[in-house]
Each structure stands twice: as structure tokens, then as C-alpha cells.
Amino acid sequence: MTVSLWQRTSNHTTEHCDVAIIGAGITGLSAAIELEARGISAIVLEADYAGSKASGRNAGYLIRGAAENYALASKQLGRDTAKFLWDWTQQNLAGLKALGIESTPGYAQRPSCIVALGEPEHSELVESHAMLRENGFKAELIEPKDAPSDLLWKSGKPTLGLMNPHDAVCSPIELVGLLGTALASTPIYENAEVFRIEDDGNRIALQTRSVDVIASRVLICTNAYADELIPALKGIITPNRGQMLAIKPHDRSHANLEFAYYLNHGSEYVRSAPNDQIIFGGARTYHQVNEATSADGITDEVQSHLESFVKELLTDAYDITARWSGIMGFSPDGMPIIGQVPIHTLNNKNIWYCGGLTGHGMSMGYQTARHAIAVMLDGDHTHFALDRFENT
Ligand SMILES: Cc1cc2nc3c(=O)[nH]c(=O)nc-3n(C[C@H](O)[C@H](O)[C@H](O)COP(=O)(O)OP(=O)(O)OC[C@H]3O[C@@H](n4cnc5c(N)ncnc54)[C@H](O)[C@@H]3O)c2cc1C
Structure with missing residues (x-):
């Protein structure tokens, strides 16, 4: 300019x-x-x-590690780097707590949970769980039979979850x-x-x-x-757009999701939000060319993709309360x-x-x-x- x-x-x-x-x-x-x-x-x-x-504009997940599972991150970055990153994010949350994040209205201690909808992610979560414990991190595998009775698990789609018990969510603003x-x-x-x-x-x-x-x-x-x-x-920092939507299920009790979930190797994410709402984000990986942009804006393609996830995994009885986008700076x-x-x-x-x-x-x-x-x-x-x- x-x-x-x-x-x-x-x-x-x-x-x-x-x-x-x-x-x-x-x-x-x-x-x-x-x-x-x-x-x-x-x-x-x-x-x-x-x-x-x-x-x-983000989803407000304060997680340990990354949306990707530990086994895959260890393969991509090396085991030592992955462990370092998981430690780093724990220190980040500890720093925010020292600053007073727990007293903000939108903060909640809420475990994050990476959910497998099938193979190969199912096996990666089993491997991740063993590797995390070897490295001294707390993590639990959630089988469908022991899962919370929220809408996501009731859909019958998840085959396994890997839960980080000490994670949190907050209002980013x-x-x-x-x-x-x-x-x-x-x-x-x-x-x-x-x-x-x-x-x-x-x-x-x-x-x-x-x-x-x-x-x-x-x-x-x-x-x-x-x-x-x-x-x-x-070429080193690449803009990538992330789109989100917020819904209010007609049955208010359906808005209560036990964990802050990641799906499809972190490509999609869904969690409860204040006032009986659920936020759902992602679908960017299916529309990568159009979403490699620094332009704020929502598109019919991504928004209808997100809605199809909502219908498949949660409910088809809801009102849309917000749609928005934000621009991430990706490193290689x-x-x-x-x-x-x-x-x-x-x-x-x-x-x-x-x-x-x-x-x-x-x-x-x-x-x-x-x-x-x-x-x-x-x-x-x-x-x-x-x-x-x-x-x-
Ligand atoms: C939809 C979405 C969901 C996400 N979900 C999560 C999540 O749940 N958990 C998580 O950990 N991360 C999440 N992220 C990523 C996270 O939001 C970002 O990594 C983080 O906000 C980056 O912060 P930042 O301060 O580096 O950048 P920004 O928040 O983008 O801040 C950069 C600032 O620089 C200003 N600026 C730009 N150019 C100039 C200039 N020339 N002069 C002056 N000012 C300028 C901009 O106006 C802007 O305010 C998500 C991101 C998106 C988009």
C-alpha cells in the first residue's frame, strides 16, 4: 500500500x-x-x-500439541521436535493461566479429543496414545462403548477418540x-x-x-x-482462509458436546459455544485452491460442505447463528x-x-x-x- x-x-x-x-x-x-x-x-x-x-476469528481451542495426531506429527517433524512442540503448548496454556485466562467468561477447562472416523486415523490414534504415554503425556483412548452420550458419538461415525484431559477453550476475542x-x-x-x-x-x-x-x-x-x-x-508465509459456522440446535440439550473435537486429521473441528450454540469449522482441505487467499469472506462451497458435516455428524434440526472466515499464516x-x-x-x-x-x-x-x-x-x-x- x-x-x-x-x-x-x-x-x-x-x-x-x-x-x-x-x-x-x-x-x-x-x-x-x-x-x-x-x-x-x-x-x-x-x-x-x-x-x-x-x-x-478462530475456534478458541487451547490445546496441547496440534490438531494432527502425535504419531503422524512425530513422523513428519521427528519425535524429539513433536515432544518439544507438545511441551511448548503446555507451557503456553500455563502462561495464559498465569495471566488470568481462567477468569474470562468464555474460558472452560474442556478436554480436546481427536476423533477417528475410520482407518488409517484409528490405528494412528492407538499408536499416538502409546507414544504420548511413553513421553510422559497424559492421554486417554475413548472407545465408542465408553464415549460420552453427545451428538457426535450418537451419530455412530467415530470409531475411536484420543483425549487430552487438561486442554481448554476460550473466547479468542x-x-x-x-x-x-x-x-x-x-x-x-x-x-x-x-x-x-x-x-x-x-x-x-x-x-x-x-x-x-x-x-x-x-x-x-x-x-x-x-x-x-x-x-x-x-512463499514462506502462505495465507490460508479458514471458514466457520455457528449453529443453534432446535433441541437445546444437543448443544452440549463433552469435548472439543478434531476430525479428519484436524481438517474439521467442532465444539460447544456459549448460549446453546455449536461452532463447526474446516473443510478448507477440500477446497484448497480457492482457500489459499488472504481475502476475508465466506463461500457457498465451503459453507455447504460444513453444513453437510453438521447434518452427517450432529443434527439436521438447527438454525445458523453466524458464518465467518479468518486468515491463517501457514509456514511450510x-x-x-x-x-x-x-x-x-x-x-x-x-x-x-x-x-x-x-x-x-x-x-x-x-x-x-x-x-x-x-x-x-x-x-x-x-x-x-x-x-x-x-x-x-
Ligand atoms: C477459522 C480459524 C480457526 C482457528 N482456530 C484456532 C484454534 O482453535 N486454536 C488455535 O490455536 N489457533 C487457531 N487458529 C489460528 C490462530 O487464530 C492464529 O494462529 C493466530 O490468531 C495468529 O495470531 P497473530 O497475532 O500472529 O495474527 P493475526 O491475529 O492475524 O494478527 C495480525 C495483525 O496484524 C495486523 N496487520 C497486518 N498488516 C499490518 C500493517 N501493515 N500495519 C499494521 N498492522 C498490520 C492485522 O490487522 C492483524 O490484526 C485459527 C485460525 C482461523 C482463521
Whole structure:
């Protein structure tokens, strides 16, 4: 984006800070909390409003691990990395609890459960269960005969479930609010899209329509929109749209699902939501070409696919209460990315990116953003180094 001279507001100000953060989603706000705890001055610049993008539009699962099962994740990432990731997400939830997430109205301690609708996922869950226990994680296999009597199991479709007993759900926008209120002295400028970054080697100048910020360092937390400011991240951070719908079953008692479920290797997800509602998301993997976009919007194809899942797995007696989409920033291996990034043609040492949380920013964003600050300021080794994609 470019902005003309005439479009910049007349009461334009210039502010100074040590670290400027671009983006007020979970990542940017969590990074700001870590900076404030260290006594470092920061300013957050947000194009729209805090939580306006993925952080305010997701399903609110706070899970251990990933939507994919542990056996498959271990095959794809290596067993040590998978174990590390599962530990990391546990620490993320512990950090959010320390911040007060349990006192937000939409929070509930709710086990997550990966459900197999047949093979090969059934066998993978059996294997995952054994591997998780070997690695010291609590997990339980749920057979249909011992399953809760909620609509999903009554459909007769699940053949097995793998349940994480200590997981939780929350309202994502309440989490954003919690992160925002945890900031005592860090200003958040909303409606302040950064359209230009200048680095003269000493200081970095960020331009928005209403305010300019001069900083010693910058952390870019713009998630799926990364390549708009950092063209070098094109092809590394890929925007992918996720669509959701909320229903209210005609029989209110049907809205009560015991667990927060994942289906079809995490492709679909369904859980109870406040006011006797159920939220259902996914179906993206069946429409990948159209859904590889950064455009907000719902489509008939995906929404009717989601509704066919609802009818097959839950009920056909319901009202639709909401439909929406959000844009995720996928990384090539599904793991977060932290690293120094080149802006324009300069290889700037003081401009950093933290993002690529794929579908798991709620479960690992707080922990990852705080780690990004340690990497940026202390030179800590990053677990999620950008240079792992050097040849991408
Ligand atoms: C439908 C859906 C369901 C999901 N479900 C879950 C779930 O249940 N559990 C889970 O763990 N994760 C889930 N996720 C993923 C999770 O929402 C994201 O990983 C997480 O919100 C990413 O947070 P973020 O702060 O990095 O990005 P965002 O929330 O996207 O924030 C980036 C911010 O940067 C701002 N910005 C962009 N460009 C500029 C600019 N030039 N100047 C200033 N500001 C800018 C944007 O306006 C935005 O506010 C889901 C995602 C979607 C879309």
C-alpha cells in the first residue's frame, strides 16, 4: 500500500520507543507484554483494531500439541521436535493461566479429543496414545462403548477418540482483551496501518497515516499479511482462509458436546459455544485452491460442505447463528517462524518477524512471541529459526 501526502492526517505525530511492534493480534500483544515486563519501551501499531484478524476469528481451542495426531506429527517433524512442540503448548496454556485466562467468561477447562472416523486415523490414534504415554503425556483412548452420550458419538461415525484431559477453550476475542489489559504503559495505535519502513542503519522509521514511530528495533507480527511488508517472506508465509459456522440446535440439550473435537486429521473441528450454540469449522482441505487467499469472506462451497458435516455428524434440526472466515499464516512445516528479515533490499539486523503459527496461534502464540523477544534482545537460540527455509 502507498499513502499520499494528502491522505496523512493533519495532526500527525512522531513517537519514539525502543521496540515497535506491527500487528495487534495474539503475537504482537504477547510480545508487547514481554517487553513491558523487561522495562523496555514499546509501541504497537495495528492496521485495523486489536483482534480484528485471525486472533479474533478462530475456534478458541487451547490445546496441547496440534490438531494432527502425535504419531503422524512425530513422523513428519521427528519425535524429539513433536515432544518439544507438545511441551511448548503446555507451557503456553500455563502462561495464559498465569495471566488470568481462567477468569474470562468464555474460558472452560474442556478436554480436546481427536476423533477417528475410520482407518488409517484409528490405528494412528492407538499408536499416538502409546507414544504420548511413553513421553510422559497424559492421554486417554475413548472407545465408542465408553464415549460420552453427545451428538457426535450418537451419530455412530467415530470409531475411536484420543483425549487430552487438561486442554481448554476460550473466547479468542476475550483472550485478545486480556492481553491488551495486561499492558500498563505500552500504547496500542489502532487504525494505524504501517505502509512504509525506512532503516538508515541507526534507527528505523515506521510510517502510518496518523503517526510515525522511530524505534531501535521492529518486530513484525502481521501473520498472514507478512509479505506485504516483507516481500522476501512470500512463499514462506502462505495465507490460508479458514471458514466457520455457528449453529443453534432446535433441541437445546444437543448443544452440549463433552469435548472439543478434531476430525479428519484436524481438517474439521467442532465444539460447544456459549448460549446453546455449536461452532463447526474446516473443510478448507477440500477446497484448497480457492482457500489459499488472504481475502476475508465466506463461500457457498465451503459453507455447504460444513453444513453437510453438521447434518452427517450432529443434527439436521438447527438454525445458523453466524458464518465467518479468518486468515491463517501457514509456514511450510507448520511450525512458527522467528528471524531477522530483509526489508526492501537491505539486510536489516534490527527488523524481525514472528509468526507463521499456522492453525495454532492460540495454543502457542503467547509462548512463541515471548520467546521471540528473548531471541531478539538476548540472542537466545531460537527454536523456530527462519533460516531453516533458506532454500525455499
Ligand atoms: C477459522 C480459524 C480457526 C482457528 N482456530 C484456532 C484454534 O482453535 N486454536 C488455535 O490455536 N489457533 C487457531 N487458529 C489460528 C490462530 O487464530 C492464529 O494462529 C493466530 O490468531 C495468529 O495470531 P497473530 O497475532 O500472529 O495474527 P493475526 O491475529 O492475524 O494478527 C495480525 C495483525 O496484524 C495486523 N496487520 C497486518 N498488516 C499490518 C500493517 N501493515 N500495519 C499494521 N498492522 C498490520 C492485522 O490487522 C492483524 O490484526 C485459527 C485460525 C482461523 C482463521
